[in-house]
Amino acid sequence: MTQTQAFDVFVVGGGPSGSTAANDLARNGVKVALLDRAGRIKPCGGAVPPRMIRDFDIPDSQVVAKITCARMISPTGRKVDMHINGGFVGMVDRDRFDEFLRERAAKSGAVRLTGTYVRLERDDAGTHVVWRDKASGEEMRTTAKLVIGADGARSQVARENVPGGDTIPYVIAYHEIIKAPEGKSGIDYDPTRCDVIYDGRISPDFYGWVFPHGAHASVGMGTGHSDFDLKDATAALRKASGLEGCETIRKEGAPIPLQPLDRWDNGRDVVLAGDAAGVVAPSSGEGIYYAMVGGEVAAKAAQAFLKSRSAADLGMARKLFMADHKGVFRALRSMQDAYYKSDMRRERFVSLCHDKDVQSLTFEAYMNKKLVSKRPLAHLKIGLKNVAHLMGLVRPEWT
Numbered sequence: 271m272t273q274t275q276a277f278d279v280f281v282v283g284g285g286p287s288g289s290t291a292a293n294d295l296a297r298n299g300v301k302v303a304l305l306d307r308a309g310r311i312k313p314c315g316g317a318v319p320p321r322m323i324r325d326f327d328i329p330d331s332q333v334v335a336k337i338t339c340a341r342m343i344s345p346t347g348r349k350v351d352m353h354i355n356g357g358f359v360g361m362v363d364r365d366r367f368d369e370f371l372r373e374r375a376a377k378s379g380a381v382r383l384t385g386t387y388v389r390l391e392r393d394d395a396g397t398h399v400v401w402r403d404k405a406s407g408e409e410m411r412t413t414a415k416l417v418i419g420a421d422g423a424r425s426q427v428a429r430e431n432v433p434g435g436d437t438i439p440y441v442i443a444y445h446e447i448i449k450a451p452e453g454k455s456g457i458d459y460d461p462t463r464c465d466v467i468y469d470g471r472i473s474p475d476f477y478g479w480v481f482p483h484g485a486h487a488s489v490g491m492g493t494g495h496s497d498f499d500l501k502d503a504t505a506a507l508r509k510a511s512g513l514e515g516c517e518t519i520r521k522e523g524a525p526i527p528l529q530p531l532d533r534w535d536n537g538r539d540v541v542l543a544g545d546a547a548g549v550v551a552p553s554s555g556e557g558i559y560y561a562m563v564g565g566e567v568a569a570k571a572a573q574a575f576l577k578s579r580s581a582a583d584l585g586m587a588r589k590l591f592m593a594d595h596k597g598v599f600r601a602l603r604s605m606q607d608a609y610y611k612s613d614m615r616r617e618r619f620v621s622l623c624h625d626k627d628v629q630s631l632t633f634e635a636y637m638n639k640k641l642v643s644k645r646p647l648a649h650l651k652i653g654l655k656n657v658a659h660l661m662g663l664v665r666p667e668w669t
């Protein structure tokens with residue numbers, strides 16, 4: 271085993287969370303290593319909000335499509351087009367996006383390492399990360415004051431080091447990257463519109479999607495039901511959308527965590543970020559923005575820890591995150607619990623999307639990651655409609 275140079279912080283995982291943490295730390299003069307195993311594109315729909323693009327200085331060249339309409343499709347095939355006035359949903363391709371973030375961290379001063387995390391070792395000299403170098407196949411040992419576990423869903427760092435890290439619940443999401451059906455007649459496909467399909471045959475507990483990505487599109491679905499056939503459901507979704515004949519470029523799936531951990535650190539030398547900490551928005555499965563925020567707060571906690579050498583400072587990562595996002599996570603969890611249960615509920619949910627206030631408040635909340643409180647009457651109206659739908663007091667409405 272080869273002993274390498276030592277670092278202040280060793281980040282395991284170079285996805286959005288780990289790369290953001292490494293970038294922030296390096297920019298602040300911290301000696302940081304960023305390890306990623308490389309070689310696999312993260313399966314992901316790639317939908318991101320404008321706030322992420324703004325807050326994390328994402329260049330326009332990374333945004334391969336700007337979506338200005340979301341079409342909600344109900345179990346009976348009813349469609350509600352929600353137009354995003356004055357805004358958009360951005361689409362990034364994860365092969366280019368993740369590499370851009372890793373390279374940005376390296377330009378800021380992080381040392382990029384390519385290989386696989388193996389385990390942590392601890393002795394009187396401190397904490398050591400054992401990892402296997404991809405090029406040589408050799409085991410390396412790197413000493414660090416702190417380890418950031420940003421190695422994604424089912425994180426090995428979390429499982430081995432943080433209470434609850436081995437029991438985070440998941441849905442499995444699967445998608446197919448296809449060539450976009452440019453100009454093909456008879457296909458209702460629009461490169462500026464994403465389709466969100468609420469239908470128990472496509473997903474009994476989540477949803478299906480068609481996300482345009484310029485020359486390509488992501489078509490997929492997610493479910494927590496282990497006996498549900500994800501490939502069959504995606505084939506059915508492609509058929510229903512008229513996309514079955516499009517060339518398939520990749521087929522891939524991965525877990526999406528459902529529940530943020532109660533603790534993100536081990537009270538000693540490890541703090542988690544992003545999917546590793548279970549942080550993905552309920553209802554939508556949106557995780558890229560939250561992973562980047564997770565990386566940002568992990569970097570803040572790391573700097574406080576390096577200064578004070580008090581492990582209590584590691585708790586700052588979760589505290590900072592929850593202070594900003596707990597409300598949105600709660601609201602989205604309630605929505606998922608209420609409406610993703612049966613086709614009748616899904617029908618009502620899509621019906622509710624007709625409401626112009628629902629549309630504008632939803633997109634304002636999505637784009638800016640804040641629950642909008644400036645229009646109390648609109649909230650009251652939506653709340654009452656919500657209750658009426660859940661109690662079956664009104665029939666689903668259609669224009």
Ligand SMILES: Cc1cc2nc3c(=O)[nH]c(=O)nc-3n(C[C@H](O)[C@H](O)[C@H](O)COP(=O)(O)OP(=O)(O)OC[C@H]3O[C@@H](n4cnc5c(N)ncnc54)[C@H](O)[C@@H]3O)c2cc1C
Nearest residue numbers: 283285286287307314315316317387422544545557558561
């Ligand atoms: C099918 C699907 C569709 C999705 N669609 C969307 C979407 O449209 N919008 C959205 O916002 N979110 C979406 N998500 C969720 C989103 O992809 C994740 O929440 C996000 O990628 C989390 O970022 P992360 O950095 O925490 O983890 P990841 O992106 O998973 O990055 C973890 C990194 O760690 C590395 N790694 C893992 N293990 C090791 C190891 N042992 N050694 C070294 N390196 C390691 C991996 O190579 C990877 O680069 C989707 C997820 C799935 C599965």
